[in-house]
Amino acid sequence: MAEQKKHRLVGLKKLEGEKKTDQKPSLEETLESVREGARELTMSVSAICERDGKKLAYVTFTDGNKKAEGEIPECVITVNEGFTDDEVSQLQDYMQRELPMLKKTAAGIRLFDAFRK
Numbered sequence: 001m002a003e004q005k006k007h008r009l010v011g012l013k014k015l016e017g018e019k020k021t022d023q024k025p026s027l028e029e030t031l032e033s034v035r036e037g038a039r040e041l042t043m044s045v046s047a048i049c050e051r052d053g054k055k056l057a058y059v060t061f062t063d064g065n066k067k068a069e070g071e072i073p074e075c076v077i078t079v080n081e082g083f084t085d086d087e088v089s090q091l092q093d094y095m096q097r098e099l100p101m102l103k104k105t106a107a108g109i110r111l112f113d114a115f116r117k
Contacts, residue, residue: 045102047109057106061091070095072102 046058061068066082068091075095077088095102 045105045109048106057102059095059102072099072106075099 040063042062044060044062046060048055048057050056056071056073059070059072061070061083063083067079068077068081068083068088069079070077070091072095075092077083077092080088083091
């Protein structure tokens with residue numbers, strides 16, 4: 001099985017008045033969102049794969065029994081098991097916002113190193 005990098009995410013709760021723009025929420029807004037009871041999610045990023053001649057990586061989010069899988073660089077959730085439509089939208093927004101970090105993480109995974117472990 002391919003190696004995946006795992007991260008813990010906190011604060012994906014939708015912020016009041018948040019609009020879909022390129023502007024990131026302020027640090028104070030993010031911290032307030034966390035304080036208001038946002039959940040902790042686990043995110044895994046796959047190594048870079050190729051499909052139909054295009055490079056992509058998979059991003060998996062889990063929260064208890066909920067699971068969603070998305071693809072980058074499209075930043076689209078392709079599999080959803082238990083997340084609400086609003087949560088899926090937030091996950092897609094997160095992938096778009098953090099796309100450079102997600103690409104860097106996927107590029108850093110060395111498949112051959114995973115087989116040696």
